[in-house]
Amino acid sequence: MPVEGSPGAARGSGGRDDGRPGDGPGAAPADPLLQERFDATIAGNQRIEPRDWMPDGYRKTLIRQIAQHAHSEIIGMQPEGEWITRAPSLRRKAILFAKVQDEAGHGLYLYSAAETLGADRADLTERLIEGRQKYSSIFNYPTASYADVGVIGWFVDGAAICNQVPLCRSSYGPYARAMVRVCKEESFHQRQGYELLMTMMRGTDAQRAMVQDAVDRWWWPSLMMFGPPDGDSPNSARSMAWKIKRHSNDELRQRFVDMTVPQAERLGVVLPDPELRWNEERGRHDFGTPDWSELQRVISGDGPLNTERVARRRTAHEDGAWVREAATAHAAKQAARAGQAAREQEGVGV
Numbered sequence: 306m307p308v309e310g311s312p313g314a315a316r317g318s319g320g321r322d323d324g325r326p327g328d329g330p331g332a333a334p335a336d337p338l339l340q341e342r343f344d345a346t347i348a349g350n351q352r353i354e355p356r357d358w359m360p361d362g363y364r365k366t367l368i369r370q371i372a373q374h375a376h377s378e379i380i381g382m383q384p385e386g387e388w389i390t391r392a393p394s395l396r397r398k399a400i401l402f403a404k405v406q407d408e409a410g411h412g413l414y415l416y417s418a419a420e421t422l423g424a425d426r427a428d429l430t431e432r433l434i435e436g437r438q439k440y441s442s443i444f445n446y447p448t449a450s451y452a453d454v455g456v457i458g459w460f461v462d463g464a465a466i467c468n469q470v471p472l473c474r475s476s477y478g479p480y481a482r483a484m485v486r487v488c489k490e491e492s493f494h495q496r497q498g499y500e501l502l503m504t505m506m507r508g509t510d511a512q513r514a515m516v517q518d519a520v521d522r523w524w525w526p527s528l529m530m531f532g533p534p535d536g537d538s539p540n541s542a543r544s545m546a547w548k549i550k551r552h553s554n555d556e557l558r559q560r561f562v563d564m565t566v567p568q569a570e571r572l573g574v575v576l577p578d579p580e581l582r583w584n585e586e587r588g589r590h591d592f593g594t595p596d597w598s599e600l601q602r603v604i605s606g607d608g609p610l611n612t613e614r615v616a617r618r619r620t621a622h623e624d625g626a627w628v629r630e631a632a633t634a635h636a637a638k639q640a641a642r643a644g645q646a647a648r649e650q651e652g653v654g655v
């Protein structure tokens with residue numbers, strides 16, 4: 306179990322962990338000063354670092370969130386990756402290649418961040434391919450045309466920006482720092498998507514219809530990416546009190562809608578929500594309610610492509626076994642050589 310025996314953790318033994326901020330493991334850290342120091346660090350908007358003492362609930366919540374985030378980046382390579390061989394030009398192929406590779410990099414930063422909490426990367430991958438750990442619901446939808454590449458960049462990477470920019474101020478240092486670079490790359494992803502759609506909208510009627518069709522299919526699933534409404538998201542309040550998460554699901558969803566509506570107008574597409582309108586009083590857009598039963602179905606494994614996405618990840622993992630074995634053998638050989646050289650050096654010194 307990765308959560309147990311984590312490095313740098315001074316733990317209490319047993320006891321309750323109801324997850325309230327301020328509760329240490331068993332509500333009794335070896336030294337009450339540790340809890341006090343942790344609380345003061347959070348209250349002062351400072352960062353918790355891997356060597357610092359932290360409550361078990363904080364560590365477990367972070368491992369779960371970072372692992373789900375990492376899995377989403379890696380599974381998220383699939384819907385668009387399928388279009389690399391079918392890109393309409395060399396330029397589009399190079400852009401898409403770069404984007405999909407970036408997502409792999411995001412996954413790797415995040416698995417590394419989880420490792421600083423004592424998680425084991427191989428164990429997290431096992432959990433993903435055995436269906437015991439989740440990833441973002443959005444990647445279980447199919448990509449029907451090249452316009453989907455543009456709409457994913459615009460909506461899905463746009464939603465990722467709304468979610469991740471506040472995470473640059475997350476209370477856990479390694480997670481927050483990983484987000485800084487990730488957000489810069491997400492911004493490129495969003496722009497390439499929007500630019501592709503702009504190009505298609507200047508094209509033929511058929512191209513414009515492809516864009517509108519992709520917008521119609523991806524709009525509601527994109528709104529669902531922010532998670533259930535605040536009232537049905539019991540863990541959110543705890544994550545916000547720990548400053549892991551800085552805004553509620555509904556607030557982030559609202560920001561996404563407010564950001565996207567003027568972009569849709571400029572592009573010349575219609576967002577498929579008859580209730581969408583500007584609310585002068587609130588200074589924000591009103592919008593309809595996503596089908597939460599659909600989100601429930603997709604996150605519980607019954608989305609259009611859940612089985613295929615996980616199966617593909619499992620095959621890729623199994624196909625890569627020889628690479629991991631070779632890398633491990635190479636690292637052992639290098640370490641043995643370095644040890645031998647050090648011993649010889651000592652021998653010379655004597």
Ligand SMILES: [Fe+2]
Nearest residue numbers: 378407408411
């Ligand atoms: Fe990403």
Ligand SMILES: [Fe+2]
Nearest residue numbers: 408462491494
């Ligand atoms: Fe991205």
